[in-house]
Amino acid sequence: MKxxxxxxxxxxxxxxxxxxxxxxxxxGLAAAVANEGGIGVISSAGLGLLYAKLSxxxxxxxxxxxxxxxRKVKEKTKGIIGVNIMVAMSNFEDMVKTAIxxxxxxxxxxxxxxxxxxxxxxxxxxxxxxxxxxxxxxxRLICEKWKSAYNYLPDAIVVEGxxxxxxxxxxxxxxxxxxxxxxxxxxxxxxxxxxxEEKYDCKIPVIAAGGVYTGSDxxxxxQCGASAVQLGTRFVxxxxxxxxxxxxxxxxxxxxxxxxxxxxxxGMPGRAITNSFLDKVxxxxxxxxxxxxxxxxxxxxxxxxxxxIQALMSAYRGKMNNGYAFAGSxxxxxxxxxxxxxxxxxxxxxxxxxxxxxxxxx
Ligand SMILES: Cc1cc2nc3c(=O)[nH]c(=O)nc-3n(C[C@H](O)[C@H](O)[C@H](O)COP(=O)(O)O)c2cc1C
Numbered sequence: 001m002k003x004x005x006x007x008x009x010x011x012x013x014x015x016x017x018x019x020x021x022x023x024x025x026x027x028g029l030a031a032a033v034a035n036e037g038g039i040g041v042i043s044s045a046g047l048g049l050l051y052a053k054l055s056x057x058x059x060x061x062x063x064x065x066x067x068x069x070x071r072k073v074k075e076k077t078k079g080i081i082g083v084n085i086m087v088a089m090s091n092f093e094d095m096v097k098t099a100i101x102x103x104x105x106x107x108x109x110x111x112x113x114x115x116x117x118x119x120x121x122x123x124x125x126x127x128x129x130x131x132x133x134x135x136x137x138x139x140r141l142i143c144e145k146w147k148s149a150y151n152y153l154p155d156a157i158v159v160e161g162x163x164x165x166x167x168x169x170x171x172x173x174x175x176x177x178x179x180x181x182x183x184x185x186x187x188x189x190x191x192x193x194x195x196x197e198e199k200y201d202c203k204i205p206v207i208a209a210g211g212v213y214t215g216s217d218x219x220x221x222x223q224c225g226a227s228a229v230q231l232g233t234r235f236v237x238x239x240x241x242x243x244x245x246x247x248x249x250x251x252x253x254x255x256x257x258x259x260x261x262x263x264x265x266x267g268m269p270g271r272a273i274t275n276s277f278l279d280k281v282x283x284x285x286x287x288x289x290x291x292x293x294x295x296x297x298x299x300x301x302x303x304x305x306x307x308x309i310q311a312l313m314s315a316y317r318g319k320m321n322n323g324y325a326f327a328g329s330x331x332x333x334x335x336x337x338x339x340x341x342x343x344x345x346x347x348x349x350x351x352x353x354x355x356x357x358x359x360x361x362x
Contacts, residue, residue, distance in 0.1 A: 001014070001348070001351065001352065001355070002014065002227075004205060004207075004227055004228040005203065005205065006106065006128050006130070006155050006156045006205060007128050007155050009080060009105060009106075009128065011037070011038065011039055011080050011228070012037035013036060013037035013038045013344065013348065014038075014227060014228035014229065015033070015037075015038035015039075015218075015228065015229060015230075015231065015344060015347065016038060016039040016041065016082070016108075016158070016207055016209075016228060016229070016230040016231070017029060017030065017033040017038060017039065017040050017041050017230070017231060017232070017235050018041060018084070018108075018164075018209055018230045018231060018232035018235075019041040019042065019043040019044075019045075019082070019083070019084020019108055020043050020084075020165075020166065020232050020235075020236070020326070021043035021044070021045025021046050021084070021086075021166075021312065022043070022045050022046030022049070022050070022309060022312040022313050022315075022316050023043070023046060023050050023242055023243060023312075023313070023316035024043065024236060024241060024242060024243045024247070024316060025040075025041055025042060025043045025084075025232075025235070025241070025242060026042055026043070026050075026069055026072075026242040027042060027069045027070075027072035027073035027076060027242075028076075028240050028241070028242045029235060029238065029240045029241045029242050029340070030042045030073055030077075030081055030082075031072075031073050031076035031077040031079070031081075031240075032076075032077075032238070032240035032339075032340035032341075033079075033235065033340055033344070034073075034077040034079025034080055034081055035076070035077045035079050035340075036079075036340060036341055036344040036345075037079065037344075038079075038080075038344065039079075039080045039081070039082050039105070039106065040073070040077070040079065040080070040081050040082070041081070041082040041083065041084050041108060042066075042069050042070070042073060042081065042082070042083050042084070043083075043084045044062070044066055044083055044084060044085045044086075044089070044095040044099070045084075045086060045089060045295075045309075045312075046295070046309050046312065046313060046316075047061070047062045047065030047066055047069065047095075048060075048061040048062035048065060048091070048293060048295075049061075049293070049309060049313050050065055050313075050316075051064055051065030051068060054068070058091075058292065058293035058295070059091055059094060062091050062094060062095065063094055063095075063098050066083065066095060066098045066099065066102070067098065067102060070083075070099075070102040070104065080105045080106070081104055081105050081106075082104060082105060082106040082107065082108050082130075083095070083099040083104045083106075083107055083108070084107075084108045084109070084110075085099065085107055085108070085109050086109070086110060086111035086112070086167075087109060087110065087111055087112030087113065087114050088111040088112050088167075088266055088268075088296050088297055088298060089111075089295060089296060089297070090294055090295060090296060090297050091295070092109075093120065096109075096117065096120045097120055099127065100120055100121065100122060100125050100127045101122075103125075103126050103127065104127055105126070105127065105128065106127060106128040106129070106130055106155065106156070107127055107128070107129055107130065108130050108131075108132055108158060109129070109130070109131055109132060110131065110132025110133070110158070110160065110169070111132075111167050111169075111266070111268070113131070113133075113138060113141065113142060114129075114131050114142070115141075115142065115145050115146075116149075117129050117131065117146070118146050118149075118150035118152035119149075119150060121150075121152070128155035128156065129152070129154060129155055130154060130155055130156040130157060130158055130207070131154055131157055131158070132157075132158040132159075132160050132209070133157060133158070133159055133160070133169070133189065134159065134160055134161070134162075134168070134169030134170060134185070135169075135185065135188065135189075136185070136188030136189045136191065136192040137192075138169075139157050139159070139189045139192045139193055140192040140195075142154060142157075143192070143193065143196045143204075147196070147200070153196055153200060153202060153204060154204055155204070156204060156205045156206070156207055156227075156228075157189060157193060157204060157205075157206050157207070158206075158207045158208075158209050158230055159182070159185050159186055159189045159206055159207070159208055159209065159226075160209040160210045160230070161180070161181060161182025161185055161208070161209065161210035161211060162174065162175040162176070162180055162181070162182070162210060163182065163210045163211025163271075163328055163329040163330070164209055164210030164211065164232065164271065164328050164329075165232050165233050165271050165272075165326045165327045165328035165329075165331065166232070166270055166271070166326040167264060167266055167268045167269070167270045167326075168261075168268060168269050168270060168271060169268070170269065171269075172261065172263075172269050175261060175269065182208055182209075182210050182211060182221070182224075183220065183221075183224050186206060186208050186221060186224040186225050186226050187224055187225050189206050190206050190224075190225035190226075193206060205227035205228060206225060206226050206227055207226060207227065207228045207229065207230050208221035208224070208226035208228075208229050208230070209229065209230035209231070209232070210328065211328060211329055211330055212229045212230070212231050212234075213231070213233065213234050213328075213330040213333060214346075214347060214350050215346070215347045215348060215349065215350025215351030215352070215353070215354060216350055216351070216354050217229070218347060218350075218351050219351055219354040219355065219358075231347075232328055233251075233327055233328035233330050233331050233334075234330070234334075234343060234347075235340065235343065236248060236251055236325075236327070236331070236334070237251050237252065237334040237336070237337050237338065238337060238338055238339060238340045238343055239337060239338070239339050239340075240339065240340045242316075243315075243316050243318075244316060244317050244318035245318060246317070246318020246319070246320060247315055247316060247317075247318055247320075247325055248337055249318075250273050250275070250315075250320060250325045250327075251273070251325065251327060251331045251332075251334045252334055252335065252336070252337070254273045254327070254331055254332045255332050256332045258273055258274045258332070259271060259272070259273055259274070259327055259329060259331055259332060260272060260273075260274045260278070262278060262281070262324075264308060265296070265299050265304035265305065265306065265307075265308045266296050266298060266299060266308065267298045267299075270326060271326065271327060271328060271329060272324045272325060272326050272327060273324065273325045273327045273331060275320055275324050275325075276321060277306075277311065277320070277321060277322065277323055277324050278324050281305050281306060284305075285305075286305050286306070287305065287306035287307070287311075289301045289304060289306065289307045289310075290307075291307060293309065295308075295309045296308065296309075310322070310323070311323035311324060312324075312326070
């Protein structure tokens with residue numbers, strides 16, 4: 001199996017743990033994945049609420065919270081750590097600057113096109129930058145813009161397909177359209193990226209995300225041209241996942257037909273596990289909103305049916321009547337809670353079996 005190289009950084013196991021907000025992937029999960037040789041990723045979404053005790057000001061608490069998570073993760077691992085920062089968040093710039101100042105190994109950034117991300121690099125920065133895209137066109141746009149405006153190319157690119165959990169970079173009718181399947185998107189992104197690799201003599205590994213659950217899935221993605229995979233859902237049902245047991249239990253309880261596409265107040269579709277809270281939203285019952293933090297640039301409290309950060313925060317704490325769990329299309333497959341070590345060993349063992357099968361057939 002080939003390790004993943006991002007710039008001069010060597011990642012022994014080509015598995016990235018997707019950043020999961022609010023609070024689902026913090027230093028606990030990220031350190032556990034990094035200790036197994038993958039990239040562990042802290043989500044920066046909602047840190048201002050999780051760390052409200054540090055400051056009554058959401059923006060300040062977010063910065064202090066990210067610093068605190070970085071401190072905790074460095075105590076637990078010497079492995080590779082990333083921070084996930086969504087473009088849609090109104091404190092995007094604060095989070096990027098803090099992550100770079102804290103010398104995080106890599107920033108992953110999606111939920112919008114991170115067109116100005118390299119602007120925040122400092123001369124002494126060690127942080128690599130990886131945009132998350134959902135099409136070859138978006139990958140090209142970012143490469144062009146970053147190169148012309150900042151003389152910088154992405155250190156890696158994540159391509160996230162329509163089976164992912166959380167917000168999706170697709171229109172509703174594209175989600176089940178086979179033309180937008182991850183297997184189709186990877187070669188498109190790889191071929192767009194190759195133009196820049198050849199022109200500027202560099203390597204931009206493509207990381208496949210969305211619906212990757214087993215070593216066989218991982219093998220298929222690598223066959224399509226990916227250099228690594230990013231998994232979110234599979235890591236939720238682990239002991240180390242930072243969400244409450246109540247949150248994880250919704251995954252264990254969910255059946256396939258209980259995983260639905262919702263329209264999020266962020267203005268994008270998302271995938272989540274059906275529950276009474278989402279039933280009420282669908283029935284048009286508006287939840288009371290007191291917006292103190294204006295966390296998302298595009299959210300309008302006058303039209304939003306509920307406050308997403310509060311809903312996700314409630315879910316993180318296991319109060320599922322007041323929120324809901326984002327989840328990938330494979331969430332129903334979880335039957336028990338394992339350690340990250342068990343999950344990663346199982347994936348790698350399965351991946352190696354698949355390679356052996358294919359090579360023995362040749
Ligand atoms: C509970 C949950 C929360 C998520 N939150 C974020 C987030 O804050 N930012 C982000 O870029 N992606 C987020 N994602 C997407 C993951 O990082 C990952 O790319 C995706 O889940 C991969 O698909 P999979 O879940 O099928 O493995 C989230 C996914 C889940 C399941």
